[in-house]
Amino acid sequence: MKLIAQGAEAKIYEAEFEEIFGVPLLKERVIVKHRIAKRYRIREIDFKLRKERTVREAKILHRAKVFGVNCPHVYEVNLRDMKLVMEFIEGDRLKELLERIPMEERLKLCREVGRQLAKLHKAGIVHGDLTTSNMILRDGKVYLIDFGLADFDSTLEARGVDLHLLKRAMESTHYKWFERGFEAVLEGYAEIMGEEARRDIERKIEEIESRGRYRERSWIG
Structure with a gap:
């Protein structure tokens, strides 16, 4: 994976994805958004916040797609590591x-x-x-x-x-x-x-x- 951006809440990587939920695919460029842990927060609160925000973003993208908005597909939601794997929009x-x-x-x-x-x-x-x-x-x-x-x-x-x-x-x-x-x-x-x-x-x-x-x-x- 190649780090392409870093914000206050997350690191953004460009990567190649070879499977979705265990199903093999042709290699595809994807964006991986990793919500990083904050050491200054209580561990349990930090985990809860990152989980809520990761789930919310995935739900928002899914609903936006349903309403015809051009936005990235969500390929995988990893709540163990707080990562979203999304379609790479090249243009x-x-x-x-x-x-x-x-x-x-x-x-x-x-x-x-x-x-x-x-x-x-x-x-x-x-x-x-x-x-x-x-x-x-x-x-x-x-x-x-x-x-x-x-x-x-x-x-x-x-x-x-x-x-x-x-x-x-x-x-x-x-x-x-x-x-x-x-x-x-x-x-x-x-x-x-x-x-x-x-x-x-x-x-x-x-x-x-x-x-x-x-x-x-x-x-x-």
Whole structure:
């Protein structure tokens, strides 16, 4: 296995997988997510937390698939070592891809991002870390990846925060054209969720943004 990323909660490896639940397969590239033990936590609590988060992520990915979201398949859940073995999504990361294609293609992909996010929200799931770094284009389809911060939450507040985070990430990474891009995201979102849901989510985003401006003004004052 080759370590490709390490966060506060887990190490991410790229590996070759030869069997699923004991069934031999052709070698396939996979992602192995290993939730590592935290020595500062009481051992029993640490084990419980890592188990809950591993199971939750697997359940979230399964439910997202059922609702038509393009995301990795889960091949194996190892609750002894707290490892998830998932499909390796090979393709172009949207963070870089969006900066080197014409505007018309950018907006087309942004609308597809909106459709994928709407399907996720329709499943009662929020991603929790929506950036174009966590989106990959494979065979003409936009895939969402990295569900480590995802949760089951169907409230308007949670969905609004999800889209607010994406808007801020786009403003930071794609600042030259993010307004048109985020508008395209909302257009795609409305195709799945409906225009009323779009209006509700836009109002919620404005409310979340106004809270942030209020806190900033209060701190400065």
